[in-house]
Amino acid sequence: LAKTTQPISMDSYEGQEVNITCSHNNIATNDYITWYQQFPSQGPRFIIQGYKTKVTNEVASLFIPADRKSSTLSLPRVSLSDTAVYYCLVGGRRGSTLGRLYFGRGTQLTVWP
Amino acid sequence: EAGVTQFPSHSVIEKGQTVTLRCDPISGHDNLYWYRRVMGKEIKFLLHFVKESKQDESGMPNNRFLAERTGGTYSTLKVQPAELEDSGVYFCASSQGIGPYTEAFFGQGTRLTVV
Numbered sequence: 001l002a003k004t005t006q007p008i009s010m011d012s013y014e015g016q017e018v019n020i021t022c023s024h025n026n027i028a029t030n031d032y033i034t035w036y037q038q039f040p041s042q043g044p045r046f047i048i049q050g051y052k053t054k055v056t057n058e059v060a061s062l063f064i065p066a067d068r069k070s071s072t073l074s075l076p077r078v079s080l081s082d083t084a085v086y087y088c089l090v091g092g093r094r095g096s097t098l099g100r101l102y103f104g105r106g107t108q109l110t111v112w113p
Numbered sequence: 114e115a116g117v118t119q120f121p122s123h124s125v126i127e128k129g130q131t132v133t134l135r136c137d138p139i140s141g142h143d144n145l146y147w148y149r150r151v152m153g154k155e156i157k158f159l160l161h162f163v164k165e166s167k168q169d170e171s172g173m174p175n176n177r178f179l180a181e182r183t184g185g186t187y188s189t190l191k192v193q194p195a196e197l198e199d200s201g202v203y204f205c206a207s208s209q210g211i212g213p214y215t216e217a218f219f220g221q222g223t224r225l226t227v228v
Contacts, residue, residue, distance in 0.1 A: 032215065043117070043204045043219025044156070097144060098208045098215040100169060103156035 004088045009108040018075045020107050022088030025069045033064060033071045036087045038106070044087060048073070075109075083111045115139070117220035119205050125226045131193040134223045138187070138207030144168075145188050146208075146217060147180060151201035159203075162188060195227045 006022040024033070032051050036044035048055055050062040050071070061074040075082055085106040091099070118137040126132050138145045147159040159178070160170040164185035173180070177196070182188040192199055202224050206217040 034216065042221050043206065044217075045219065046216035049216065097163065097168075098217060100146070100158040100161060100172065101148075101217060102158070103148075105155060 004104050006088050006107045011110050013112050018078050020073045023070045024090045027068050027090050031090045034089045035073045038085045078111045080111050117218050119220035119223050123224045129194045134190045136188045136205030142207035144208040146206040148204040149201050197227050200227045
């Protein structure tokens with residue numbers, strides 16, 4: 001799977017929009033981009049997945065430019081409970097069995113009151 | 114629907130002892146994975162079962178680790194004998210064979226401390 005690079009940490013205040021950008025220069029044609037969230041003492045949890053352009057669900061939006069070498073996770077109006085580590089992963093071809101996941105260091109997002 | 118369940122949540126053992134971790138995947142998920150995070154490091158893949166077969170065990174650190182998934186349901190990960198560097202959090206995850214998203218559902222992890 002392609003290696004990813006993301007900021008180690010980010011800070012925000014409640015109510016703000018947070019954008020976390022991930023670079024994945026070596027992404028393969030069939031790879032999808034997936035973001036996971038992890039709270040302390042819990043396992044990672046799937047947030048959103050996309051292939052190109054924009055994907056939105058009830059939790060977040062994912063923006064992927066045409067060259068797919070980067071992606072941006074957007075969290076609207078964050079709250080204190082959004083404080084967590086966010087991981088960007090690439091791989092996982094839709095329609096096929098999920099293989100191993102490669103977790104980088106992730107981005108520690110801290111939301112302040 | 115129950116999620117991925119891991120037992121125990123914490124385990125403290127002495128160096129040289131044996132520990133067995135258990136994972137119950139989401140019902141119907143053929144794929145089961147073990148990952149671990151040792152102190153200060155990234156979450157690392159250990160192995161992947163498809164039903165009862167080992168699909169990929171390239172992440173297993175050494176032969177002190179033995180994973181089984183008899184009957185293709187729950188899985189166990191045994192560490193024998195445990196060493197200090199085995200301390201960390203062991204995560205289990207499961208996924209559908211093929212689904213709308215290729216996502217893995219993770220358990221809460223087992224925190225293993227070897228003293």
